[in-house]
Amino acid sequence: MCLVDEPPKVTGTLIWYYYICQREVWLMAHELNPEHENLFLELGRLIHEGTYSRDKKEFTFPGMKIDILQRREGRLIIGEVKKSSKTTKSAKMQLAYYLWRLEKMGLQTKGELLIPRERKRISIELTESLRIELEKTIEHIKKIVASKNPPPPVRSRFCRKCAYQEFCWS
Numbered sequence: 001m002c003l004v005d006e007p008p009k010v011t012g013t014l015i016w017y018y019y020i021c022q023r024e025v026w027l028m029a030h031e032l033n034p035e036h037e038n039l040f041l042e043l044g045r046l047i048h049e050g051t052y053s054r055d056k057k058e059f060t061f062p063g064m065k066i067d068i069l070q071r072r073e074g075r076l077i078i079g080e081v082k083k084s085s086k087t088t089k090s091a092k093m094q095l096a097y098y099l100w101r102l103e104k105m106g107l108q109t110k111g112e113l114l115i116p117r118e119r120k121r122i123s124i125e126l127t128e129s130l131r132i133e134l135e136k137t138i139e140h141i142k143k144i145v146a147s148k149n150p151p152p153p154v155r156s157r158f159c160r161k162c163a164y165q166e167f168c169w170s
Contacts, residue, residue: 009029009063010063010097010138010141010142010145011063011064012063012064012065012094012097012098013028013065013094014028014029014141014145015090015093015094015097015134015137015138015141016087016090016091016093016094017090018090018093018137018140018141018144019087019089019090019093020087020090020156020158021154021156021158021159021162021164022144022151022154023150023151023152023153023154023164023168024162024164025141025144025145026144026145026147026149026150026151027150027164027167029141029144029145030145030150032167059078061101063101064097064098064101066078066079066080066098067079067080067081067114068080068081068112068114075108075109075110076102076107076108076109076110077109077110077111077112078095078098078099078102078109078110078111078112079111079112079113079114080094080095080098080111080112080113080114081114081115081116082113082114082115083115083117084115084117084118085115085118085120087158088113088122091113092113092122092124093130093133093134093137095111095112095113095124096111096124096126096130096131096133096134097134097138098111099111099124099125099126100126100131100134103126110123110124110125111123111124111125111126112124153168153169
């Protein structure tokens with residue numbers, strides 16, 4: 001649970017959820033975890049575990065869980081694996097957050113959004129406009145998390161497959 005006098009911790013996962021559902025941001029930040037046996041969560045885990053087996057996997061820093069770490073042409077490349085391009089915006093911002101955090105640590109990196117089922121590889125570089133959007137997003141996430149109650153549920157195209165569906169709509 002997020003304590004009142006403890007600043008809200010922003011993570012890559014919260015960045016991703018912010019662009020899907022802001023209610024999920026609050027729920028995740030307050031450790032109200034989704035149903036683990038959700039078919040779509042399990043599918044995502046299987047895709048993550050079963051693809052890109054030759055690459056280094058799951059490099060972890062506080063607030064970051066980078067799926068793939070590579071060195072190509074003398075440059076560090078971080079990869080984020082997603083099951084579908086339906087969440088490209090949220091995945092792009094999650095990857096931008098990792099690039100931003102690594103830049104603050106003195107590491108110059110590039111990112112790749114990887115969607116194995118669609119055979120897509122999307123390059124992501126941290127631009128000034130991405131940096132500005134990311135900083136605004138982080139501030140808004142902090143406000144959401146610091147709130148006493150979650151935002152009200154808002155129906156979206158993602159609700160049908162959401163692991164929080166019963167929490168919001170029953």
